Amino acid sequence: MSTLIEIHNLNKKYGKKQVLKDVNLTLNGGQIVGLLGPNGSGKTTLIKVLNGLLKDFQGQISIDQQPIGIHSKKIISYLPDEPYFENWMTTSDALNLFVDMYDDFDLNKALALMERMDIEKKIKIKELSKGMKEKFQLILVMSRKAKIYILDEPLGGIDPVARELILDIILNNYADDALVLLSTHLIADIEKIFDEVIFIKNGEIVLHENSEDLRSQRHASINDIFKEEFKC
Numbered sequence: 001m002s003t004l005i006e007i008h009n010l011n012k013k014y015g016k017k018q019v020l021k022d023v024n025l026t027l028n029g030g031q032i033v034g035l036l037g038p039n040g041s042g043k044t045t046l047i048k049v050l051n052g053l054l055k056d057f058q059g060q061i062s063i064d065q066q067p068i069g070i071h072s073k074k075i076i077s078y079l080p081d082e083p084y085f086e087n088w089m090t091t092s093d094a095l096n097l098f099v100d101m102y103d104d105f106d107l108n109k110a111l112a113l114m115e116r117m118d119i120e121k122k123i124k125i126k127e128l129s130k131g132m133k134e135k136f137q138l139i140l141v142m143s144r145k146a147k148i149y150i151l152d153e154p155l156g157g158i159d160p161v162a163r164e165l166i167l168d169i170i171l172n173n174y175a176d177d178a179l180v181l182l183s184t185h186l187i188a189d190i191e192k193i194f195d196e197v198i199f200i201k202n203g204e205i206v207l208h209e210n211s212e213d214l215r216s217q218r219h220a221s222i223n224d225i226f227k228e229e230f231k232c
């Protein structure tokens with residue numbers, strides 16, 4: 001599978017505070033990668049850098065063999081950690097916005113997923129609960145036929161029963177050669193879908209492994225390995 005994200009010696013500071021330290025990573029298509037780390041470890045910062053939202057970093061990054069820019073914005077479907085809808089918008093306004101913004105957006109797929117998730121077509125987004133908003137936003141993001149999906153905490157406010165459905169949506173809506181990079185704290189719920197995992201600690205990558213290999217080497221679940229690695 002082709003390399004879709006390549007990062008060399010990435011460093012990022014906020015003021016004097018170093019939040020990403022010498023990050024080196026190569027991520028290939030055709031897999032789901034879990035980006036795991038405690039609060040404040042740098043997951044969202046890394047995700048924002050990859051999405052071109054933070055530009056003041058040191059190091060080299062190529063996305064699909066090109067620097068971050070117009071091409072990377074076109075091929076990355078991004079779920080931010082906070083919903084970004086305007087208050088006045090209805091679900092159908094948001095669908096129209098995605099139709100206008102993204103050539104690769106599949107409206108019929110989004111409508112089918114909304115029906116499956118019981119989200120109305122013309123409801124004001126501000127009238128949706130937090131979890132429903134998150135589901136709706138994930139539906140929009142996964143209804144694009146992107147090369148890379150970057151999902152920042154996709155399960156945050158979602159109830160345990162709906163989590164299975166969300167995992168199913170993620171698993172069944174990316175092309176075979178696409179890359180899904182996903183940050184989460186709910187490791188036990190989601191680890192079964194990871195092909196690879198990355199542990200990030202104080203801005204440094206301390207582990208990047210195939211999940212199956214890691215489980216069999218350590219005879220433990222990713223959740224238990226994570227707890228051991230990060231225990232206080």
Ligand SMILES: Nc1ncnc2c1ncn2[C@@H]1O[C@H](COP(=O)(O)OP(=O)(O)OP(=O)(O)O)[C@@H](O)[C@H]1O
Nearest residue numbers: 014015017019037038039040041042043044045046
């Ligand atoms: N805008 C900002 N200005 C200054 N410092 C920031 C800013 N955003 C994040 N930080 C700091 O950068 C570090 C990494 O934060 P980041 O949000 O990337 O962590 P995270 O791993 O995503 O955390 P969480 O799991 O809590 O979402 C933290 O110490 C945080 O306080």
